[in-house]
Amino acid sequence: MSEYERDARRERLGALRESGIEPYPARVGPRTPVAELRAEHDAREAEALEKEPVEAAVAGRVMAHRSFGKLLFVDVVDDGHALQVSGRKQQLDPETFARMRELDIGDFVRVEGVLWRTRSGELTLDTRRLELLGKALRPLPEKWHGLSDVETRFRQRYLDLLVNEDARRIAVVRSRVVSRMRRFLESRDFLEVETPILQPIYGGAAARPFQTHHNALDQDLFLRISDELYLKRLVVGGLNRVYEIGRNFRNEGISRKHNPEFTAMECYQAWADYTDMMELVQALVVEVAHEVHGGLRFSCRGHEVDLSGDWPRIPMRDAILEATDGTLDILADDDWKAHERRLGLDPKPTWAQFVDEVFSERVEPTLVQPCFITQYPKALTPLAKSAPEDERLVERFELFVGGMEVANAFSELNDPDEQRRRFEEQGRAAAEGDDEAHPMDEDYLRALEHGLPPTGGLGVGIDRLVMLLVDAPSLREVILFPHLRPEQS
């Protein structure tokens, strides 16, 4: 940073204080939000404003400054809406005019004035009174090219939000998506709940956890990788429809589609199965897409995604058969290691992880249009009910759109003995080297022994859903503060 510019700003700050002006006042006088003012007067012609003068006051951040000697313009931005403000020497006392000339880009001001229209037709507030609401000591990024350095955009997201319209747009869209999601679930009688983030045993997904420690209890704890097992305990307790929107933490690599902490919506519905969850998630995604796009077609990664109509349901076995030209049947009793070598895939310790790998390598990227992949191998899914047609499969689906998994759902396994066997099987997978195997959870088994009703469960990755809807190339564009290494070593 140019010490020169910071010195100049600090000097002005000092001069203000010396002349008795508080540069960081506590209170803001009456004001109209710029958006409101524009909505009311944008249509008004110059003559109309002259005949019936409109007095107004606004507050905002100075984002541009153009000076003409005896006339100057500043652009004042209030919550993303800009208003041009003019200052005329002839209209103002010399001190106010001088202070207006000395405004820095980034300063907060409150301006009282009269609306007029310039020759070029711009609605402008001509200053009668000027108050400084906050002095900025550092310059903003440059106005032509804005801020494009990705690292700065993420480390100093506030700068990104101030100068890149898209950053602001995405933040707003994300908030609307979550809000719409809540309204949707409420309309279907789901109860919003909160469950522990610090858990004595992690579970509900295949992932490695972050570990921490409670000092007073001298207890090791995990940051949740999912809230599934707690939400299902609530269904055991008779809360038939529950959901939680919250952060999960997975101790794995960072990529375009992965951040160590991410936001998920999970919901559980008694008396439902995974097909009910298909209906639910489709209605939800459709509603949210309407909220964002006003329709069901939008572009994503250069493709047109169309959410209308029925979304196909494709058993995983068929999807993999098709993607391997009929050469790999995951239900055939083959030597899977041979297939792994033949397909040139990275060696995996277990059959389940091999299937997962084939799927994510060969099938997932091709699933641009919305599509339910169903009937997952049991070994991949220790918490879902067996499929009646084949003991090796479970009643599960994942929703894919834009080549990405956005939702995951099961008919929840509620047979406590079967659940115990599945956990034991996971223990064997762990022994074979699967570091994402599900741990044994006796407390959860006890809850199941009390009785979980037939229940459908659904998880939706909110970051990915937003990424899809705004066609962002990376999760980091939709997470305001994505994880980065520390700046200084």
Next chain:
RNA sequence: GGGCCGCUAGCUCAGCUGGUAGAGCACCGGGCUUUUAACCCGUUGGUCGUGGGUUCGAUCCCCACGCGGCCCA
């Protein structure tokens, strides 16, 4: 974890075959009453990511490290 690419003024970027740096915007000074990427004139501003090495001499070549990006794992 591996490969490739990047890191130069506050921001966006140039910088040839090795001879210690430039532009635009911002900033500072001056001019200007209709601009909105205002304009005109004149300045200022650099640990060239960090640390080593090679060399008479390194932003440039070599090595290590840091941060970031893309791809792979």
